[in-house]
Amino acid sequence: MTANPKANDPRSEASKSRDLISRGDYTPTPAGKAVFFVGRALDPFLQYSILAYGTGTSLLHRVGLRTLPPGPPPNTGVALIDGLGLSPYRLILLGMAIGSAMKQNIWVTVLSGEPLTPANAAIISAFNTVNNGLNTYAFLLAATSASEESNFPQVPLIVGSALYVTGILLELVSEIQRKQFKSDPKNKGKVYTGGLWKLARHINYGGYTIWRAGYALASGGWIWGAIAGAFFFSDFATRGVPILDEYCSKRYGTQWQQFKKQTKWRLLPGVY
Incomplete structure (x- = not known):
């Protein structure tokens, strides 16, 4: 029989229902943590796709919104960086997406011992990806981008x-x-x-x-x-x-x- 990951959580049912992480229980949930890890690891690739190739911006263009041109990539001499073809500003934003994924995957694999079901793992991972995506599109949109200054x-x-x-x-x-x-x-x-x-x-x-x-x-x-x-x-x-x-x-x-x-x-x- 599978242990109930919320069995040792002393909070009210109302509080438990508002929290996606079980507290007070350390039942191993490798499937849930794997879902979270993979979801967060994939996020930088999605953000890169948006920053480098404008993935999804065609929908924005259809409603009359304008996006920024790519901008010239740097010449750092580092093949891995230069090969991305991103402007310095976009490289920094990609770095933020990578940093957030790394931090959260350190948390799920090393720092957190609490149970995480696959469903909740998918929700939390998707929530962070959506927020990163909103930031990326906010940057690309000419009307909202922080890069409009020369x-x-x-x-x-x-x-x-x-x-x-x-x-x-x-x-x-x-x-x-x-x-x-x-x-x-x-x-x-x-x-x-x-x-x-x-x-x-x-x-x-x-x-x-x-x-x-x-x-x-x-x-x-x-x-x-x-x-x-x-x-x-x-x-x-x-x-x-x-x-x-x-x-x-x-x-x-x-x-x-x-x-x-x-x-x-x-x-x-x-x-x-």
Whole structure:
């Protein structure tokens, strides 16, 4: 008989239904993790297809929208890079797609021990691919692209790249720190409150919000970046943080309450 991956999750059924990841159970789910890994690994190829060949832009042209010309590729002397045929701006955006896929596949293979069903894995993977695709098309559309200025690199690209790198490192490093703590048998049943988690109780979610906003900003400019940042911030503030707070409160009890007193920020220090 297959174990129920949500059997040891102490949250209410309402909270469980709003979370695609089971909590408190470490039943191996290799099929689900494989689905996630493959889905995320394929995403950079899709983004490259859009950036290099304009995949899907014919539909945009049919409704009267104009897309940017390809732009001259760089001559770096590195065959792998030059062979892609992408302008420097497009190379950076492709790099963001690759970086997000690598980070999330490190998470699913090394850092996360919680069950992930194939269906939920497909949903989460597709969600990230759709968001990356929206960024790519926002860049390609002349009306929304952050590359309309003549000089390179443009300010949105600089700021967006800085946010992207900061956020993805914040998310990755915080999760590595927690994994190392949890891997020590002496810490079984304990809340991790050290490292970057001193800044906020869900600092990994904060990091995700930052790099998502940066990716969008670099692609579609200030308005698109603000929209993306607000969307993910709102989702975590109204869904992700509350349902995880319920789980932690029920699992860790007074430990969690003490952590909340010591670390007042939920998502981002000085913000929320």
